[in-house]
Amino acid sequence: MSLLSIEGLTVALPKGGDRPHALRDVSLHLDANEILCVVGESGSGKSMTASAVMGLLPEGVRAEDGRILFEGRDLLAIPEAEMRKLRGARIGMVFQEPMTALNPLRTIGSQIAEMFRIHTPLSASERDAQVLELLEQVRIPEPAAAAKAYPHELSGGQRQRAMIAMALALDPVLLICDEPTTALDVTTQAQILELIRDLQRRTGTAVLFITHDFGVVADIADRVAVMRHGEVVEQGTAAEVLNHPRHPYTRALVAAVPPLVPPPAQPLADEPVLRVEHLSKTYRKSGFFGRNRRVTHAVRDVTLDLPRGGTLGIVGESGSGKSTLARCIVRLLDPEEGKILIEGQDRLALSRAELRRDARRIQMVFQDPYASLNPRRRVGELVAQGPIVHGTPRAEAFARARELFELVGLDPSALDRFPHEFSGGQRQRIGLARALAMRPEVLVADEPVSALDVSVQAQVLKLLAELRSRLGLSMIFITHDLRVAAQLCDRIAVMRQGEVVEHGPTAEIFANPRHEYTRALFAAVPGQGWTPPVAYGAEAVA
Structure with a gap:
C-alpha cells in the first residue's frame, strides 16, 4: 500500500471562476523513500493538490469527489482536530515564499520550537537543543545566531532552510515542497536540492515536490506527474517522462527548456551605445546611536560596454x-563614483x-x-x-x-x-x-x-x-x-x-x-x- 494515494480527486471552485473545477479526477500515489515531482504551468492545479493533502483548501473551495488516503486514512473524512495532529507531526510542508510563511515578529528559533511545544512534552531547554540540532542539519551557518534572528535578518536561502527545518522538526513521513527553489539563485537552489535529497536518503521520507523547472526534475525525481488545467495528463518514471514524453503538452513543456549552449554568435557594432566606467555604489547602515555601522559595497569599480x-x-x-x-x-x-555614458554623454x-x-x-x-x-x-x-x-x-x-x-x-x-x-x-x-x-x-x-x-x-x-x-x-x-x-x-x-x-x-x-x-x-x-x-x-x- 502506498504511503499517499490520491484517488479520483475533484475540487470545485466557487461560481464565477475561470473554470468550474481546480482539480478534476486527479489520481496519484507516492511510496515511502520516493520523490514524486508534480510539474505544470501556473494554474495547472499543482499547489491546489498540495493544499488538498494538507487540508488547507482556500475558503469557498471544496473537495467534491474522490479520496486522499494517507497511511490508509482518508484525509477528506477526518475531523479538523485530527488533521491538526497530522500536520507537522506526520506531514510537513515547505512553502514557496518563506517570508510570507514565517512570522516576521518572532525569531526563527521560537517558530521552530513551537512545533515541539505543541506536539511533544519536551522541556524548554530540550526544545532549544532540538532547534540548534535542526539548524545544523539544514546547514545554516552559526545556528545559535540564526535561532535568535528574525526572518528579515536571514538571506532567502537561509529562510528556506529554516522552513525545511521546521517542516522536518517532528520527523514527518511525508514532506510536501511547493516550489521551494523558484525564487533562489542557482547556487542556493543547488544547495537546497542537495539538502532535500540528503535528508530524504537518510530518513526515508517521501517527498511530493512541486515545480515547473524540468532541470530540477531531472536532478531529483524518481517519478513525475504532469498537470494541465487541473488534470494529470501524463505520469511515469523520471526517465520515461523526461526522455520519452508522450502527451503533446509534456513535449511542449520540455521543448520550452532553454539549452545550456549558446546559439551561433551574431556580428555586433564595434562602437558601444552605452559604456559604464569605474562605477561604485556603497550602502551604509548604522545601528542605535551610530554604533555597529555596516558598510556594503554593492557595486565596486565596474566597467562595462553594451554594443x-x-x-x-x-x-x-x-x-x-x-x-x-x-x-x-x-x-x-x-552612484558615488564613475560614469554612465550614452553616445559620449555622461548621465x-x-x-x-x-x-x-x-x-x-x-x-x-x-x-x-x-x-x-x-x-x-x-x-x-x-x-x-x-x-x-x-x-x-x-x-x-x-x-x-x-x-x-x-x-x-x-x-x-x-x-x-x-x-x-x-x-x-x-x-x-x-x-x-x-x-x-x-x-x-x-x-x-x-x-x-x-x-x-x-x-x-x-x-x-x-x-x-x-x-x-x-x-x-x-x-x-x-x-x-x-x-x-x-x-x-x-x-x-x-x-x-x-x-x-x-x-x-x-x-x-x-x-x-x-x-x-x-x-x-x-x-x-x-x-x-x-x-x-x-x-x-x-x-x-x-
Missing part, C-alpha cells in the same frame, strides 16, 4: 550587485531637469510586473503615461499604446482593463509595452522572466529577441539563470560581491569559464546531465 544592437547579460547570485548596477544605470540610484553629469528630458533613452522592465504597475489605473493609461508626460498628445499616445499591445502580442481591446485582470506573463508584456512607449535606445531588463513558467518564459524571451531585431534595441539583461542568458545574450558579465569577475562573449565564457566563481555557477545549474529530446522552441504550449 549597439546587442544584449549584455549580467549574471550572478542574489546580493552580487546585479540589480543595484541596473538601477544606477537608469538613475533610480545615484551622471545631468541635472534633474535634464535627466527627466533624457529619460526616454533608457527604460527599465522590472522583475515583478504586478508590483511595478499601478493597480488603480487601467493598463492603457500606464502605457501612454510616459509619452504624455513628455509632450505627446493624448490621442497619439493611446494610438501608440494600441500599436505596442499588438507588437507584444496582446489584444488592444484589453487597454481598458486593470493589471490584476492579466496573467503574470501578460503583465510582463504590459511592462515591456510601457518601456517601449518611450522609444528607448537602451532597455534594461531586471530578472524579467525569473517568476514565469517555462513556457511563458520561452515566449517572453522570443519576444525580446524579436523586438531587439525589429526596433534596433540594445539591452542589458539581468538574470541568475544561465540557460536564459545563453539563449538571449551576446556578451556576459559575471558579478560577485559587487565586482565583475569575468566579462566577454557568451560563447567564449560558456565554452571556457576562466574564473572559479563562474565555474561554480555553471556547476550548480540543475539538470546538466539531461538533454531535452525536443528541440528548444520547436513546439508551443497550447
